[in-house]
Amino acid sequence: MKIALLGYGRMGRAIEEIATERGHKIVLKISEDIDTYDLDKSEIDVAIDFSVPKAAFKNITTCFKHNIPVVSGTTGWLNDYEKAVNLCKEQGNCGFIYASNFSIGVNVFFELNEKLASMMKSLDEYSVEIEEIHHTKKLDAPSGTAITLAQQIIAKNPRLKDWQLDHPEKNEIPIYAKRIDDVHGTHTVSYKSSIDDIEIMHTAHSRKGFAKGAVIAAEWLKDKKGVFTMKDALSGILNSSEE
8 A cells, every 4th residue: 555644753653664564655755734745646545644733634635636535643623624524525536534543442442431421421429530641742732532532421421511621611521631751642531529439541652553543544444435433444343342
């Protein structure tokens, strides 16, 4: 498979390593903005975007115009997500997956989070909060993963209306974001009461989990048309765990 890397920072280099190990070829590497490159669909099977928020929308939609499917893990640009989805659908000849986190372990964590939220929704004595810890060079806060966790909980619990960074109002989930050197990503969902606490946590030890998941998503997306999720790409893995 011929892959274009849109964003060649630490994640881009980790993806290159995993993709090469899996027998793929990196045919294009750009740092941020795709504008100056002439994309050729015959030379690119799929693009993987881990760029920066200001460049992500343009990178993604430029690929759509050239019928190149895109896997994107860039966070901090989601105000334009629906526009990107609509453009992909209008184009009609390319595929798109966006995920806040491509790690297989985190996607299992998402499944656990939804299950726990369903179990806790009627237990009014528990309050819920989310903490995320990342390295100091992460540009956005809270993380996209923390936002996804909050959105999953809100969808299961009608008492909760929204999430808020640090200072929640009533019926909002607090998200606490910490930035510490050399932390690849730790997410904790806590339900607390005067009697006891219940917590689930995911801790990443390196970027390899995120990189591997992104490459697996790209392998799955190649030659598909439409808008998909990481859950679609991992459906075989996640469904087999329920048997």
